[in-house]
Amino acid sequence: MAYADNNNSGCLLWEGDLVNLKQSAIAAGRVIGAEIYIRLAASELELQIGSGSIRTGNIKWKIRTTLAVAIPTTLITLGLFMYFRCLCKGKLKHKGKEYTGHDLLLFDFDTDPSSTNKESSSVDKRKNRWSKNMELPLFSYESVSVATGQFSDKLGEGGFGPVYKGKLSKGLEIAVKRLSERSGQGLEEFRNETILIAKLQHRNLVRLLGSCIERDEKMLIYEYMPNKSLDFFLFDANRGQILDWGTRIRIIEGIAQGLLYLHRYSRLRIIHRDLKPSNILLDSEMNPKISDFGMARIFGGNETQANTNRIVGTYGYMSPEYAMEGLFSIKSDVFSFGVLVLEIVSGRKNTSFYHSDSLNLLGHAWKLWNSNKASDLMDPSLGDPPSTATLLRYINIGLLCVQESPADRPTMSDVISMIVNEHVALPGPKQPAFVAGRNVAEQRTLMRSSGVPSANNMTITAIDGR
Structure with missing residues (x-):
């Protein structure tokens, strides 16, 4: 069926069906580099008259062999691709039905996943219990x-x-935060808030x-807080009277406990x-609950400080650094x-x-503190003032927290200790950040022009983080 001719070493023959070209090591060594000749049927040869040359028909044989291998391989590969694509599509569709299609009206947030009563055998009950095990439905x-x-x-609107x-x-009241397309909170902040609060x-x-x-909607569903937020009461002359001293102390302590956690x-x-x-919501008993974690950041176990090029938050509550x-x-x-403590007081x-x-309030409180008139900082709507010592203690805590250097400020663990241990003396605070004053008399002189105020004499300073 084939032979290889080597002028120096003789000839090597293949008889019978030509399965492979492998021969003994000795024979193979004698024909390295030699040409091999394969016997073909006459039908696989093609004579071309006119050119004087004979071209073998093994090209057609090679094409047929290639097609015979390539076509089945391609079909098998395409079939496997379509199969897995349909399988994944089916899984995604199934997942969408299970996870994104829950009916909020019928969802039972109080369902016990371990319940085994007869009613739990229904499909809806099983779905609710299964979703209960999810971190966030x-x-x-x-x-x-x-x-x-x-x-x-x-x-309201934030x-x-x-x-x-x-x-x-079932009567459960909820609050739905519907994120505006024009808001600064994008998908990253939305995912951040959902992941964080769920944990x-x-x-x-x-x-x-x-x-x-x-x-194209992004919405968060919270428990409903019937008394809205702290600023709804705190900065209103009439509603502020609802926040007596005991309630304000409980709010300060609750915020401190939440931050410590x-x-x-x-x-x-x-x-x-x-x-x-x-961002401090109040429940039916005026207990505080910290909300809005869209700007929150996660720290690793050994991290104590981080840096960002994107300054987010609210001026007036942001630390100087x-x-x-x-x-x-x-x-x-x-x-x-x-800042919150001084505002609440x-x-x-x-x-x-x-x-x-x-x-600002920090400068005002610092001035009163240095003049031994810190008790004048108390909200007049409180009526009968608490003990002067207690009032001064909370003002002292607030001033310690707003000191300009982060190293001088206490941790929240220290703050809780200061609140609980009422008879332990507190250190004196250093000057807070952002307490530079202004000369009001000079401002009024500059703004006075022929007895008519002019906007041309007014300046506005915008503080932007680097």
């Missing part, structure tokens, strides 16, 4: 829309969008019930970065907490001192 847009009455009962009140079939469990943190991502005892070390009165340099740590939240916003010689 997803709900359909239609069910959220119905639960909120087509988003008709608006509770920086990222409006919040609506809803009610489920947090503390009585002073708001409970996230679920979310909805459908029709975030900084030390949660599964993840978390820096909130946007602590302010509007974060506002100016983008540096943040647990001490950044401590600074915001100190005084009933005034940190940024409400435009027409005074103090730049």
Whole structure:
């Protein structure tokens, strides 16, 4: 069937069916580099008359062999590809039905996953119990829309969008945060908030019930807080009277406990970065719950400080190292907490001192402290003041938290210790950040032009982080 001719070593023959070209090692060694000749049928030869040359027909044989191998291989590969594509598509569709199509109205957030009663044998009960084991259930847009009455009962609106009140079939009231397309909170912040709150469990943190991502909508479903947020009461002359001294102390302690959990005892070390009165929600008993974790950051176990090029948060509550340099740590939240303490004691916003010689509440409190008049900082709506010693103690704690250097500020563990151990003397605070004053008399002189105020004499300074 074939032979190889080597002039120096003789000839090597193949007889019978030509299965392979392998021969003994000795024979193979004698024909290395030699040409091999294969016997073909006459039908596989083609004579071309006119050119005087004979061209073998093994080209056709090679083409037929190649096609015989390539076509089945291609068909098998294509078939496997279509099979796995359909399989994955089916799984995604199945997953969508199981996870993203839950009916918010019928969802039972109090279902016990270990329950084995007869009613739990139904399909809906099994789905609810199975979803209960998920860290965060997803709900359909239609069910959220119905639960909120087509988003008709608006509770308020924050920086990222409006919040609506809803009610489920079993009477549970909820709050739906509907993120605006024009808000600064994108998909990254949305995912951040859902992942973080789903992993947090503390009585002073708001409970996230679920979310909805459908029709280009991003919504978060929270437990409903009937008393809205802290700023709703704190900065209103009439509603502020509801916050007596005992309630204000309980709110301060609750915020401190929530921050301590975030900084030390949660599964993840978390820096909130946007602590302010509007993000402190109040339940039916006026207990505080920290909310809005869209700007929060997770720290590793050994991390104590980080840097960012994107400054987020609210001016007036941002620490100086974060506002100016983008540096943040647990001490950044401590600074915001100190501002909150002084606002709760005084009933005034940190940024409400435009027409005074103090730049802000921190400067005003520092001036009163150095003049031994710190008790004058108390909110007049409190009526009968508490003991002067207790009042001064909380002002002292607030001033310790807003000191300019992060190293001088206490940790939240230290703050809790200061609150609990009432008879332990506190260190004196150093000068807070952002306390530079202004000369009001000079400003009025500059703004006076022929007895008519002019906007041309006014200046506005915008602080931007580097």
